[in-house]
Amino acid sequence: MTSLLLFFDTDELLGDEWLASAIGIAITYVVFIMGVPALIFQTFIPDALRNMYNERVGGRWPYFFIGQIFLILFLFIESNRWVHNHGATSSEDLAMNLFYLTLFVIAIILFSGIVYLHKKFKSSQNIEQQLSKKIVDDALKYYRQHQNLNKKDLEDLGILAKELPAGRKKNIFLEECERLTEYLLDQPPKERDDKLIGVILDEVVCLSVTYDSGRINNENMRKALDILILSYSKIRRNGDARGNAMSSYLNTTIGNCMKEIGIIAMLKNDLLPVMDAIEKLSSIEGTSREMFTLGNEALLQGHVQTAVAATKKLGGKVKQNLSTGDLLRYNEKRTLFFWLGLVANIYMKKGAARQFAKRQMNFFIEHFSGRPADMQTIFGEAKVHFYHQADFATTDAVEKMEKAIRAELR
Incomplete structure (x- = not known):
């Protein structure tokens, strides 16, 4: 009823009831478009990811909210008769102009609200992908400026590694980790930080597929193994800051990560990643202990074929x-x-x-x-x-x- 009054009762343009209807609808609409996304985020997004998203990606919502408040305040001020009657030479012309201005303000509130609501719904569908990309982008930007990674970026990557569910979302995260790792590995040998790369491989890439076996699948483990062997290949090709020798620290880290992934896969009775881990370990120098561990664990679990494969390698x-x-x-x-x-x-x-x-x-x-x-x-x-x-x-x-x-x- 108030909507009909607002748009079709031209005899009472800017009347008290007309303006009250406009302000009421505007406030209700703003509360709705602010409340629905908040409810969705509160209900379906984990706390850790929600806080991270608000900090890194969702920081613009206060500006939108403040803008909406200013527009509603304009409607409140306009409802004061003294504002548009004081000193007016033609109250009828002024009323008509204010009527059009009011409709324009309401249109801005409606349009901006629809755009905001659409963006919020869209962002809630791929929040993990947005966060993965944003954190890696921030990490690369910080590294270019300081030749190091921000501790906060590493912590957030670790949180995503543990919180993201198995499947496509975790694979997208691992692809972003691969982008970060490749950039660090492509630095000149004398400038490359092996310890930092090792931390990313161990506490992010490896952790993402070993922390919770319920949050990983075959595809995720094989992707993590691919990142590890890619890292080994790049280190071997680029050499070490001390010459052409391999970095023993990274060598050990990569081998240990592959072993851990293989054991987790074995406990899930998913032998394809185990065989993949053994195959990749066999191409890495100094990983005989890890291969023995995988083979021996396979014997204990009754997977004799896996133990045989490790023995032959x-x-x-x-x-x-x-x-x-x-x-x-x-x-x-x-x-x-x-x-x-x-x-x-x-x-x-x-x-x-x-x-x-x-x-x-x-x-x-x-x-x-x-x-x-x-x-x-x-x-x-x-x-x-x-x-x-x-x-x-x-x-x-x-x-x-x-x-x-x-x-x-x-």
Whole structure:
């Protein structure tokens, strides 16, 4: 009724009832367009993301609100008869002009409200994507200015890593993390901050797929693994600030992240990411421990095929190292020990698994043919290696397999 009165009762232009209707409708409308988005955000958006969004993206809403208040105040002021009657030479002309001005103000309130409401509804549909892009953009801007990342940006990336649900939204987030990581990796070796890159890989990329297994899926884990192997490839291609050598810190971080992702995938009985992790780990230097851990965990979980894959990858490295005939370096010996430990644990399964373990040992036995003392030394060092790591089960398995091999060779 008030709407009809507002627009069609031309005999009472700017009358008390007319202006009261205009002001009432304007206030109701502003409350509606401000309240509905707020209700949606309050109901459907998690607290952590909502606060982050208001801080980084939604900071313009006070300006809109203030503008609406000013327009409504104009209507209040206009309702004062003294304003448009005082000193008027033609009250009829003035009334008509004020009538058009009032309609114009109401039109501004309506149009701006519709635009605001549309933007709010649209932003609520892809808030995660907006936040991911905004945080990375802010991080890159800060890095260009200070050659470092803002602590707040890292914290917010960590929150998104834990809060975003599995699927497309998390993949979009990981793509933004990849953009940030690539930029940092492409810096000149002497200016590159390996520790900072390691923090992003460990506390953001890896955390996003290991923090809560209910918030990840196969696609997310494989995307995280792709970012890790891409980082390794770029480090290897660009070299280290100390020369062409690999950054041992990043090397260790990447390997450990791949291992953690593989274990989480294994616990979810999702073996594709596990096999992907083993495949990628095999191409990274100094990751024999991580491959052993994945293979051994696979045995404990009953995923023998995964353990076999890890054993073959480690065995290929051992065979290559032994074929040179040179003395084994530290990392090469560690690879040999972890391979022996994994083969020994498979050997303890008996049956067909034991036959597989024996076949895996053939090239090792042939290499030390005629040198039983050297082979005994390797077995002894392997047992000490696992004993110092408190892996007593593997220590015992290596000893039992050694005794069986020595008995067969007599």
